[in-house]
Amino acid sequence: MLDAPTTFADALPTLDGIEGWLTDDQARRLWDSARRLQPGARAVEIGSFRGRSTVITALGLPDTARLVAIDPHAGNDRGPQEIEGKEAEAETDHTVFLANLERAGVRGRVDYVRQFSDAAHDAVEGDIDLLYIDGAHRFAPARDDIVTWGARVVPGGTMLIHDSFSSIGVTLALLATLAPSDQWQYVGRSGSMAEYRKVPLAADQRRRSALAQAAQLPWFASNVVIKVLIQARLRPVARALGFPDDKPWPF
DSSP, rough: OOOOSHHHHGGGGTTOOOSOOOOOOHHHHHHHHHHHHOOOOEHHHHHHHHSSSHHHHHHHHHOOOOEEEOOOOSSSSSSSBBBSOOHHHHHHHHHHHHHHHHTTTGGGGGGOOOOOGGGGGGSSOSEEEEEOOEEEEOOHHHHHHIIIIHEEEEEEEEEETTTTTTTTTHHHHHHTTTOOOSSSEEEETTOOOOOOOOEEOHHHHHHHHHHHHHTTTTHHHHHHHHHHHTTTTTTHHHTTTTTTTTEEEEO
16 A cells, blocks of 8 residues: 555545545544553454445554455445345445555555355454444344454454444444443444444443443434435435534434
8 A cells, every 4th residue: 555644634536536525523432442452462343234344444544454355345335225135236335345445555455355244254354343233224234243353352352333323223232232241341432423432331331331322212213214315305304403404314
């Protein structure tokens, strides 16, 4: 990777033209998480779509660190209301993803695994220092990603989850697994990207972490209402509630 950017402000323009739902604030959180890693560290991304999150994470990695990008590019779970797979879209996503990595100059530090996340464990060796989850958004696969891939994160490591307190399935999965956890501390969120740190929690710390997550539920409820209004073609009502016209979906 030549002339790698050293600041987020320099790295952000690289995302121009890369389709996806990662906001600038969320890209900043990924960048910061990658910058905290040590040389030789391993980051894993579940759900790459066309590479927006892949590029910003790879740009932030220190020398000799690697990013494993896991995405079946099967046309399914591509974005809001796109659950079923479509062969033509799958191949387009695959091709554009690789082209975006090449254009950004990060292809050499990304190991691409074209598999579903539940089948990809053998393709990733060793522990994980940084885990980013933006895979299937239904409860069961989201919960499986959090539990099985989260178990491979090293103590002190970071897990970031997209569509937290936005997607119903993802939110139920994290409330079932992370809210009561004594090893995952809620750090905060950038829009729908929640950050967790893997540290042992005493009883009072566990309670504070759970309460901090519960405090996000009103925002989650508002997101669900907005989505219902958009699906019901009632965007003027969503606008009246403060949701802007130029934003396609709550992230």
